[in-house]
Amino acid sequence: MPQLSYMLPTILLAFAASIAQAELRSFDMTIEEVDLEVAPGLTAKVWGYNGQVPGPLIHVREGDEVEVNLFNNTTLSHTIHWHGQYMTNNWRNDGVPDITQKAIEPGESFTYKFIAEKPGSLWYHCHVNVPEHLGVRGMWGPIVVDPKKPTALEKKVTKDAILMFSGWNSEVANTYGKGGHPGEVLDYFSINGKSFPLTEPLRVKKGDVLRLRLYAAGNNVAFHTHGHDMLVTHKDGLPLPEPYHADVVPLLQGERLDVIIEMNNPGLWINHDHIEHHVSNSGKAPGGAVLIIEYDEIEKPDWYVWKDKPGNPDFYLTESLSKGYGLFNTEAFKGKAPVVEEKPRRRKKKSQN
Numbered sequence: 001m002p003q004l005s006y007m008l009p010t011i012l013l014a015f016a017a018s019i020a021q022a023e024l025r026s027f028d029m030t031i032e033e034v035d036l037e038v039a040p041g042l043t044a045k046v047w048g049y050n051g052q053v054p055g056p057l058i059h060v061r062e063g064d065e066v067e068v069n070l071f072n073n074t075t076l077s078h079t080i081h082w083h084g085q086y087m088t089n090n091w092r093n094d095g096v097p098d099i100t101q102k103a104i105e106p107g108e109s110f111t112y113k114f115i116a117e118k119p120g121s122l123w124y125h126c127h128v129n130v131p132e133h134l135g136v137r138g139m140w141g142p143i144v145v146d147p148k149k150p151t152a153l154e155k156k157v158t159k160d161a162i163l164m165f166s167g168w169n170s171e172v173a174n175t176y177g178k179g180g181h182p183g184e185v186l187d188y189f190s191i192n193g194k195s196f197p198l199t200e201p202l203r204v205k206k207g208d209v210l211r212l213r214l215y216a217a218g219n220n221v222a223f224h225t226h227g228h229d230m231l232v233t234h235k236d237g238l239p240l241p242e243p244y245h246a247d248v249v250p251l252l253q254g255e256r257l258d259v260i261i262e263m264n265n266p267g268l269w270i271n272h273d274h275i276e277h278h279v280s281n282s283g284k285a286p287g288g289a290v291l292i293i294e295y296d297e298i299e300k301p302d303w304y305v306w307k308d309k310p311g312n313p314d315f316y317l318t319e320s321l322s323k324g325y326g327l328f329n330t331e332a333f334k335g336k337a338p339v340v341e342e343k344p345r346r347r348k349k350k351s352q353n
């Protein structure tokens, strides 16, 4: 059939184009025991996905096939639950110990596979002993699934940022296996794992259309922005039928809201959790879940609290989100290898010489 062999390259090309939309995205991830600096005076023992809190950003497109090979390099068992994914005919990848899988033991691995059916600001977290692992040990990270058909509002966005909120309990911060008990008092609060002043400025210029992807990862939040209104466009990844304006948005644990802010009011503007004790570090204000939006146009006064802060343009994952699809580690989120306490040395007897 000479005709068919002539046609074949064209058919193959057309077929390739039709499947180019959906890609297989395969990533390796580990879980590591590291010490995370959260606030001045607070370092917490965490189980970090790829040794960082938040865990690495996973950025894919709606319809992509996602495969994550997860290695557990810690001394306790863990999983990943892919929060918000539908897992159609695929419940065994939901990451819940003793319900969809056996927890991944120390030194072992597990491969998760799923189709990114649901678009939007989704996330992942451990589902073993959730009160501790998710609550106070940093086992969570963002997965952003770009929609095949973005809304008209989304198309206007020029700058994207991720803010993941969580709390910490300094009493148990240095002892694995404790924490997450009922009535626990959280005394430190963070955005992307850091408490003010260790958070970073979010730099914008007049005319930017800023999208904040807000995640209440570990605690309830009442996010407030100064000088602007937020247009709430998405809830838990899905577009709202009627977006609405607000200057405070409440989020219960687990919830996500996407908000769009027109940057039309140059200044230095604090943005913070409006639950009052969340803007302190163990009761000392200012601290906690606070960041400052800095317009490039504004000259910073000498007395400005972050006058000399160099800034990290990827602290809110703005740069990583603009790089296309993949898995993105963030140096600023990395913990440090725990310091092994040395046994006290025997004192040598003082000699004459």
Ligand SMILES: [Cu+2]
Residues within 6 Å of the ligand: 047, 077, 078, 079, 126, 127, 128, 133, 139
């Ligand atoms: Cu865990």
